[in-house]
Amino acid sequence: MSIARRNRADKRQLGQFLTPNRLSRKIVDYARPKITDLILEPSFGSGSFIESILDHFHDKNVSYKNAAKMIAGVEIDTALYQQALHTFHAKYGLSAKDFAELSCDDYFRWGSDQATLLHPEKYFAKNLEKYDLVIGNPPFGGTFDKQIEDQLDRIYGFRLGEKIKKETYAFFIIKSIDLLKDLGRLVFICSDTFLTINTMKGLRKVLMDTGSVRIRSLKEFSDETSHPMVIIDYQKGPVASTVYVDNDEISVADIKQTPNYSWKINSELLKYFNGKLCGEYVVATSGMTVGKNEYFIKKIGNNNTIEERYKYELFQDPITLTKELQKARLGKLSEKRKQEIQLLESKGVTTTNVKVSLKAKPTTVQLPNKNYKYYNKGQTKRLYANPKYVIYWKDAGKAVYLFKYNGPWYLHGVGGKKYFEKEGITWQLVANKLYVRYLPSGYILDSGSPAAFLRQGIKKDELYFILGWLATDIATDILKKVINHTRNIQGKDVERMPYPTWVSATDKKRAIAIVKNAVANLMSGQNTDTDLTVAKLNSLFRQS
Ligand SMILES: C[S@@+](CC[C@H](N)C(=O)[O-])C[C@H]1O[C@@H](n2cnc3c(N)ncnc32)[C@H](O)[C@@H]1O
Known part of the structure; x- marks a missing residue:
């Protein structure tokens, strides 16, 4: 804690x-x-x-x-x-x-x-x-x-x-x-x-x-x-x-x-629990917290640009017992570890750290830019939504990782790192329904928007099938009534959702085609009625 x-x-x-x-x-x-x-x-x-x-x-x-x-x-x-x-x-x-x-x-x-x-x-x-x-x-x-x-x-x-x-x-x-x-x-x-x-x-x-x-x-x-x-x-x-x-x-x-x-x-929803769970097909993860969003996360503005107010400099930071204790779980370290750190401190050993400071004058950065990646924050949109944020990600996120690693908190790791930049599905963490959408490859993941990725060996179409299923009102009902009725929709909650084995092969094909089409249209900026798409999916996935 x-x-x-x-x-x-x-x-x-x-x-x-x-x-x-x-x-x-x-x-x-x-x-x-x-x-x-x-x-x-x-x-x-x-x-x-x-x-x-x-x-x-x-x-x-x-x-x-x-x-x-x-x-x-x-x-x-x-x-x-x-x-x-x-x-x-x-x-x-x-x-x-x-x-x-x-x-x-x-x-x-x-x-x-x-x-x-x-x-x-x-x-x-x-x-x-x-x-x-x-x-x-x-x-x-x-x-x-x-x-x-x-x-x-x-x-x-x-x-x-x-x-x-x-x-x-x-x-x-x-x-x-x-x-x-x-x-x-x-x-x-x-x-x-x-x-x-x-x-x-x-x-x-x-x-x-x-x-x-x-x-x-x-x-x-x-x-x-x-x-x-x-x-x-x-x-x-x-x-x-x-x-x-x-x-x-x-x-x-x-x-x-x-x-x-x-x-x-309840008896109405029990029929959906036939044994198979979405977790057999996808693995879900939370994303990261960076410690201080303002430093690293930038809102995409007009003309696909961002305003960069900060500069990032790496430096050698002396290791001290005081700082290590601040970072330790429960503020405690074993005697052995304390002695090791004191030894490093007395020898003047340093570790690489990052200093973030305001630039004299903000600069405008045109996207795409190799130093920035899309950052997947939660959005109350279904099927697809354009990115709204990028994260400073020069040298594969070195500054962010160092900042997180050296900060005065005890969780120094970064959630979901293994899945960064992979294609999957994602949803808003705190929401009254499953705002689930397609996540193209290339994104860094934020903790406010968990994501799920196909397990190894699972066919790509399953991603669209599961996306279609989770976008339905029935899926929200099951998730919010049976799986977890609190405000949060965690990764594991989605893994615990029933997998729709009850949908016939023909309907499954239809559902996949509907979702693929809707995602493609939304990504290319075409006007698409998401509510109508969800209504079609509702009828394909509902169990009689
Ligand atoms: C929700 S309050 C309820 C108090 C009381 N039962 C009532 O209904 O008004 C919880 C109480 O637990 C006490 N408490 C918290 N941790 C405790 C612990 N480990 N052992 C005994 N009491 C504790 C708090 O001081 C607080 O008075």
């Missing part, structure tokens, strides 16, 4: 979006805890859920003291922890010792000593199953304690043969399931992105394969975030054959027919 991300405001880092009492009360009432239940709130913030549990039981004539005995809570933030204690005292006359346990701790350290963190097998050897209900609103998109981040990955990062994404809410869910007794329940507020994104496939599998799940969307959350949220209601124990998502009952068998174990699959 970069220094910049780590240095974000604390509130954001800890995923501190507190739940209004009105909402936590609704959720507690929905969960209907029993007074014999041992309940855990693993990140209680200022205490919203704990207050609601106390209120819930009080309404059932259970004294605050008796209810508190059954409640355990953890919160990492000292100020929020103190604030909660204050509230519990002022509102209910309770102090910390009245509760089963209240800890100001990191949930991932809580209950695990240093030895357990260092040796995951110790964690798995313990009988952790203690709670009847784990309830709350775990941090979403928070950061981990970097001292134990890698250890946590070893403990929580892999279950039932699948990767569990190193995300705070994912690891919160895994740890909480570990702490539940048989038939115990987990009721968490969670981001709705969880329902389809492939990175959470492993987590969905754990939930489906170790119990039963019901999802309820939470139309309104709090003023603090406009992000769509859901409630996960999971019960550990007998494995159910369906997952409920609001009023839909989705068969686990159908879910498992989708490559991402989508909790948004």
